[in-house]
Amino acid sequence: MSEPSRPPAAGAARVPVAGEExxxxxxxxxxxxxxxxGPSRHTAALLEALHEAGLRATMFNQGNHVDADPGLVRAQADAGMWxxxxxxxxxxxxxxxxxxxxSEIARTQDAVAAAGGGIPTLFRPPYGETDETVRATAAKFGLTEILWDVDPQDWNGASADAVVEAVGRLTDGxxxxxxxxxxxxxxxxxxxxxxxxxxxxxxxxxxxxxGRAVAPDGV
Structure with missing residues (x-):
């Protein structure tokens, strides 16, 4: 049974409701x-920025990077990332x-689990290059292949402005x-x-x- 709601404590800040400033x-x-x-030497700063912005994300990690610094995977998980x-x-x-x-897929499953990141259920093929054999191999490990709808080209030197503009084109899911x-x-x-x-x-x-974005667990 859920706990009954309680009035805010004296002096507690009131949270504005929809329609209010x-x-x-x-x-x-x-x-x-x-x-x-990831993870990489940039991961800690990225996690801090995401936390400060109130954002959660899915981190598609490379197994060799996980093995090089497993503590960063635990940091991702502790920060609420998938x-x-x-x-x-x-x-x-x-x-x-x-x-x-x-082997490429299995070793990464093992590395992430050993680092404390849980057992992944999502898989992204490098470069987005895939076919039926790649999808079938991923499926053997209980993985769903995830590509993307919007690519801001940050890997190709896109500016911060271009990244933000591209994210602004996203729609539900x-x-x-x-x-x-x-x-x-x-x-x-x-x-x-x-x-x-x-x-x-x-x-x-x-x-x-x-393979679509939905509300986080528990929301």
Whole structure:
């Protein structure tokens, strides 16, 4: 049974309700913020920026980077991020044989779990290159392949302005491709929060059934 609501304590700040000045914007849907290629030396700063902006995201980690610094995976999990599989060494999986392809995915599942990041249910193929064999291999490990709807090209030198503008094109359920390491993306994080709020969107989890962004667990 849920606990009955209680009046606010004396002196407690009153939270504005919808329609009042200072109230949060109405929620018109959820989007998936995703960051590839981590964890890295930039991860701590990225997590701090996301925390300060009130954002949660899905981190598609490389297994070799996880093994190099497993503590960063625990930091991602402790910060409330969702953790996905981005292969072990970032190869073009469509060009690998079955055993190599399976090893890339399996080693990353093991690395993330050993680092305290849970067992991933989402998989993003490097470069977005995929086919039926890649999807079938991922499915063997209970993974749903996740690509993206919007690519701001932060990996290709896009400015912070360009990253924010691209995020502003997201609609309910869509997913944006970002990366763990670009300085421009880090600088864009506070403004990403602002543009999502202005559009009535909130960061959500990616559903492993549909591959679309939905409300976070418990919300």
């Amino acid at each position: 200072g109230a949060p914007a109405a929620c018109h849907g959820y989007v998936g913020l995703t960051f590839d290629d 953790i996905g599989n981005h292969s072990y060494s970032h190869p073009r999986l469509t060009g690998l044989g079955p055993a190599e392809r399976e 869509q997913v944006v491709l970002l990366h763990d390491w670009p300085a421009t993306t880090l600088r864009a994080v506070p403004r990403i929060a602002e543009v999502l709020e202005a559009n009535g969107l909130r960061p959500g989890m990616i559903c492993p059934v549909t």
